[in-house]
Amino acid sequence: MKARSRSLIAAVALFASVLPLGSGEAYRFRPVWANGAWRAVHRAADAQRWDTRVWGPGETLPWHVVDHPGWAPAFADIREARPLIERGLDAWGEIPSADIRWHVEGVVGRNEAGGRDGRNTVFLDEEIGGGYARIWSGRDGVTECDIGIEVPREEFLEPNPEQPFGLDLLSILIHELGHCLPLAHPPSSPTTRWWEFGWTRSLVGRRNPQMAYGPVPFGRPITLDDAVGASLLYPAAGWRGTTGSVSGTVSLDGAPAPSVSVSLMPLDDRGIRENVNAMTDRDGAFVVEGLAPGDYLMWVHPVFPVAVISGSPDHAVHDFDDLVVPWPIRVAAGRDSGGHVVTLRRGRGP
Numbered sequence: 001m002k003a004r005s006r007s008l009i010a011a012v013a014l015f016a017s018v019l020p021l022g023s024g025e026a027y028r029f030r031p032v033w034a035n036g037a038w039r040a041v042h043r044a045a046d047a048q049r050w051d052t053r054v055w056g057p058g059e060t061l062p063w064h065v066v067d068h069p070g071w072a073p074a075f076a077d078i079r080e081a082r083p084l085i086e087r088g089l090d091a092w093g094e095i096p097s098a099d100i101r102w103h104v105e106g107v108v109g110r111n112e113a114g115g116r117d118g119r120n121t122v123f124l125d126e127e128i129g130g131g132y133a134r135i136w137s138g139r140d141g142v143t144e145c146d147i148g149i150e151v152p153r154e155e156f157l158e159p160n161p162e163q164p165f166g167l168d169l170l171s172i173l174i175h176e177l178g179h180c181l182p183l184a185h186p187p188s189s190p191t192t193r194w195w196e197f198g199w200t201r202s203l204v205g206r207r208n209p210q211m212a213y214g215p216v217p218f219g220r221p222i223t224l225d226d227a228v229g230a231s232l233l234y235p236a237a238g239w240r241g242t243t244g245s246v247s248g249t250v251s252l253d254g255a256p257a258p259s260v261s262v263s264l265m266p267l268d269d270r271g272i273r274e275n276v277n278a279m280t281d282r283d284g285a286f287v288v289e290g291l292a293p294g295d296y297l298m299w300v301h302p303v304f305p306v307a308v309i310s311g312s313p314d315h316a317v318h319d320f321d322d323l324v325v326p327w328p329i330r331v332a333a334g335r336d337s338g339g340h341v342v343t344l345r346r347g348r349g350p
């Protein structure tokens with residue numbers, strides 16, 4: 001139990017890390033506290049991206065790993081840690097529908113960690129558990145990102161059969177690199193049982209996105225939600241035209257239902273394990289973009305309460321039963337399947 005609770009604390013620290021924002025906001029979906037107000041981006045077109053003068057289309061963004069004695073004993077030295085950093089970058093770089101080019105260029109000295117110096121770094125922070133991303137941005141978008149992670153313990157590197165959902169270094173890296181794109185936190189699945197680091201036996205939404213709050217299988221891969229989010233920011237050539245969207249409104253007690261999660265789950269012969277999330281805006285409106293053509297189930301659910309560790313938008317509604325729209329929704333390339341109206345019923349408490 002001791003190991004488990006320590007891991008939970010680490011997870012809380014990781015996922016509670018706040019995304020600093022300059023101009024524009026990170027896509028998606030959960031609102032962030034910025035400039036004295038809750039703000040959320042609901043359409044990819046409005047999302048913040050990198051300043052193309054720093055990282056333009058077709059260019060490769062360089063990263064540096066910062067030397068530190070704390071890389072040992074988990075690693076023999078900094079050179080041995082480098083492949084793991086590269087795996088984190090590749091997790092995003094290998095998404096077929098996205099065009100994200102970044103790599104580890106080299107190692108820099110300890111005194112070059114984390115400041116606004118035009119260099120993107122991964123460094124160790126002895127003060128923290130988990131990790132965080134520090135995003136520097138100007139008027140035209142993101143210009144630099146620095147990732148601080150806790151001093152790695154050896155159990156960060158190999159799965160522990162007794163603790164299969166603990167936090168690991170690769171998952172931390174993938175999550176924080178996602179913030180550097182910049183992606184924000186999508187909702188966790190309400191079927192995920194945070195306190196046991198496992199899942200309920202639900203038919204739907206079994207996996208949390210890599211960018212969501214919540215328990216993580218060791219070294220878990222990118223989910224469909226993560227891949228679509230990254231691809232909407234930096235689409236591979238021709239990809240957007242192959243996708244469609246689903247939009248509509250959600251209401252509760254005759255009023256708009258803001259900050260509610262809407263998941264579109266592709267129906268295919270693998271079941272309905274994956275989903276793509278969006279959240280309703282203040283008017284209860286939503287749009288889920290980047291969907292491959294096909295049939296989907298729509299699942300509307302509250303933001304999982306534990307997923308609001310770093311604060312909840314005061315206007316979010318939580319106390320309703322989740323709902324699966326009982327017919328498939330067809331998505332066609334280049335089109336919006338719009339006008340869906342979802343009426344919720346009061347139910348579960350937060």
Ligand SMILES: [Zn+2]
Nearest residue numbers: 014015017185
């Ligand atoms: Zn985060």
